[in-house]
Amino acid sequence: MxxxxxxxxxxxxxxxxxxxxxxxxxxxxxPDGSWATAVRATLHCLTGCAIGEVLGMVVGTALGWGNTATLVLAIVLAFFFGYALTLRGVLKAGVGLRAAVRVALAADTLSIAVMELVDNGVIVLWPGAMDAGLGDALFWGALAIALAVAFVLTTPVNKWMIGRGRGHAVVHRYHH
Missing domain, CATH: 1.20.5 (Single alpha-helices involved in coiled-coils or other helix-helix interfaces)
Known part of the structure; x- marks a missing residue:
């Protein structure tokens, strides 16, 4: 025994x-799961999200769309541009389109989702922000602050994912 x-x-x-x-x-x-790596990954995500978010808010507001339609457009465009920036880099590294799409989805989905949830949550909860026009300082100020808050709250999510070999760690495999 x-x-x-x-x-x-x-x-x-x-x-x-x-x-x-x-x-x-x-x-x-x-890749290392350092804060510097997470900040770089989040800045990358923020770039795509901000392009889509600002474009969606500007188009929806300029066309006089309602709040819901404007938010939906902004979110769709944020995901589109976020994925597009990652796709551009991965395709440039010689990865085929199908594999590059899988990499972009794996790398960016959670990061963009958190960023959009926080960003749009700030804008929706900010009194008067959704009703502000393009010429109003409130429109641009609320949007800028919302993106900054989203960056701060998304960075730890990216750090956690990269430390586990997920998120932008997936993209880094193709940059070498």
Whole structure:
């Protein structure tokens, strides 16, 4: 009986060492999960989101659309431009379109979703922001502050994902 217990313990120890080595290898090949890396990834995400968000808000407001239609347009365009920026870089690295689309979806979906939730939440909750016109300082001020708040709250999400080999860590595999 004691011999069986010893063998089971030895097998468990070998199995544990194998997992530690596997984890070590993964961390060595993944980009670092530093705050600087997360900030760069979030700035990349913010660029695409801001282009789409601003364009959507400007178009919806200029056309006199209601709040819901304007928000939907802004969110759709934010996702479109966010994915497009990532696709551009991955395609430039020589990855085929189908694989590049999968990389962009894996890299950006959560980051863009968090950024859009926070950004649009700030705008919707800001008194008068959704009713401000393009010539109003409130329109531009609320939009700028909303994007800044979204950046601050999305950066830790990106840090968490990159530290686990997800999010923009997926994109970094194609930049080398």
């Amino acid at each position: 004691r011999h069986d217990t010893h063998e089971a313990h030895a097998h468990h120890h070998e199995h544990h060492e194998h997992h530690e080595q596997h984890d070590h290898d993964q961390h060595r090949t993944a």
